[in-house]
Amino acid sequence: MPVYLDKNTKKYYFKCYYTDWQGEKHQAKRRGFALAREAKAAEREFLAQYATNPNYTFQDVYEKYINDCSARLRKTTVTNKQSFFEHAILPFFHAMKISEINPVHVRRWQNDILMHYAPTSQRIIHGNLSALFNFAIKFYGLKNNPARIAGSIGTLKAHRAKFWTVEQFNLAMKFTTPAAKAAFTLLFYSGLRVGELLALTIQDYNPAAKTINVSKSLSTIGSAQYIGPTKNSQSTRIVSIPASVCALIDEYLKLLYEPEAEEPLFMYFSKPTLLKQLKAAAEKAGLEKIRLHDLRHSHASLLINLGINILAISRRLGHDDIKTTLNIYGHLYHTTNEEIAAKIENLITSNN
Incomplete structure (x- = not known):
C-alpha cells in the first residue's frame, strides 16, 4: 500500500487496513517517518505483527x-x-x-x-x-x-510424603473413636482420597463382594460443599478391601440408627473433624503427626513393600496414568542393579 507525505510536518506516514483475530476490519495510521522507505518498512512490520496476532490484553x-x-x-x-x-x-x-x-x-x-x-x-x-x-x-x-x-521453573516432586507403618497406624487407632477408626482404616487400607471417602454412600459399600464403589468426590469451595465427579476418569473405580476392614465397617454401621442406603457412609464427619481426630490420636500415641492424605501415601508405601506391581497400584489409587504414580512413589523402589543381578543369578543356579 502507498505511503503519504504530511504537507505540514514534511514527514511520511502510512495508513492501512487489516483484519484482526476476530475477523473484524480496522484502520491503522502511524506518523513521523523521515523517509518514505522507513514508513513503508514500518507498515510491513505492523501488518506482519498485528494482522495475524491477537491485539487484546x-x-x-x-x-x-x-x-x-x-x-x-x-x-x-x-x-x-x-x-x-x-x-x-x-x-x-x-x-x-x-x-x-x-x-x-x-x-x-x-x-x-x-x-x-x-x-x-x-x-x-x-x-x-x-x-x-x-x-x-x-x-x-x-x-x-x-x-x-x-523454560519451566519448579519441580514436579514435592518433599517426600510422610508415612505410617502398619504398626504405627495400629498404635494410633488405640486412641480414637470406633467411628473414626472405621474411616481411618478404610483410608489406610484402600488408598481412597479423603474427598472420595466423604462422598461414599452406604450403598457404595458392598459387604458381600468386599468392595467400595468410587464414583464421586466431595469438594469444598469457600464455605460450601458439593458432591461432584471424581478427579479423573481413572478415579472412578471399584476398590477391593480386606475382610477385616469390612468387619470393622460392619461394626460401625451397627452404631447408626436405621441408616438409608443413599445416606453418606461417614455422615458425621468432615475433613476438619477427621483431621482433628487423627492429630489427637497421633499425639496420644507419641507419633509424628501426618495429614489425612498421608494415609493414602501410607497405603501406597504398604503395597510397594508387599511387592505389588506399580501398574496395579496406579489403578487402585485412581491415578490418570502410571507416570503420576512413579513421580510420587518411584523413590520407594529400592531395588538396585546388584539386587537384580543377584536375582537373575539365583534363577540361573536353580535351573541348572
Whole structure:
C-alpha cells in the first residue's frame, strides 16, 4: 500500500487496513517517518505483527480461557486455576497486550515467583500460564508460547510424603473413636482420597463382594460443599478391601440408627473433624503427626513393600496414568542393579 507525505510536518506516514483475530476490519495510521522507505518498512512490520496476532490484553484472554475451562473441567479445578491466576499471574500480566508478551517478560515474572512460592507451586503456576498461551495459540491466533520458550521453573516432586507403618497406624487407632477408626482404616487400607471417602454412600459399600464403589468426590469451595465427579476418569473405580476392614465397617454401621442406603457412609464427619481426630490420636500415641492424605501415601508405601506391581497400584489409587504414580512413589523402589543381578543369578543356579 502507498505511503503519504504530511504537507505540514514534511514527514511520511502510512495508513492501512487489516483484519484482526476476530475477523473484524480496522484502520491503522502511524506518523513521523523521515523517509518514505522507513514508513513503508514500518507498515510491513505492523501488518506482519498485528494482522495475524491477537491485539487484546492478557486479562481478556484469561476471561475467555476460564470460561472455556468452566465448561470442561471440575469446579474445584477451575477454582484452583482462578486462585493461581489471581494471586500469582494476573498482577504482572493483566494489562499487557498478549501479542506483545515475550520470553523476557516471562523470565522477569519467574524471578518474582521463585522468591515467593515453593518449587512444586512454582511448577503448577508456570504450567497454568503456559496453558493459557497454548489456548490463545489454538483458538485466537497467537503465534508462539513465550512461557515455553522461557523454560519451566519448579519441580514436579514435592518433599517426600510422610508415612505410617502398619504398626504405627495400629498404635494410633488405640486412641480414637470406633467411628473414626472405621474411616481411618478404610483410608489406610484402600488408598481412597479423603474427598472420595466423604462422598461414599452406604450403598457404595458392598459387604458381600468386599468392595467400595468410587464414583464421586466431595469438594469444598469457600464455605460450601458439593458432591461432584471424581478427579479423573481413572478415579472412578471399584476398590477391593480386606475382610477385616469390612468387619470393622460392619461394626460401625451397627452404631447408626436405621441408616438409608443413599445416606453418606461417614455422615458425621468432615475433613476438619477427621483431621482433628487423627492429630489427637497421633499425639496420644507419641507419633509424628501426618495429614489425612498421608494415609493414602501410607497405603501406597504398604503395597510397594508387599511387592505389588506399580501398574496395579496406579489403578487402585485412581491415578490418570502410571507416570503420576512413579513421580510420587518411584523413590520407594529400592531395588538396585546388584539386587537384580543377584536375582537373575539365583534363577540361573536353580535351573541348572
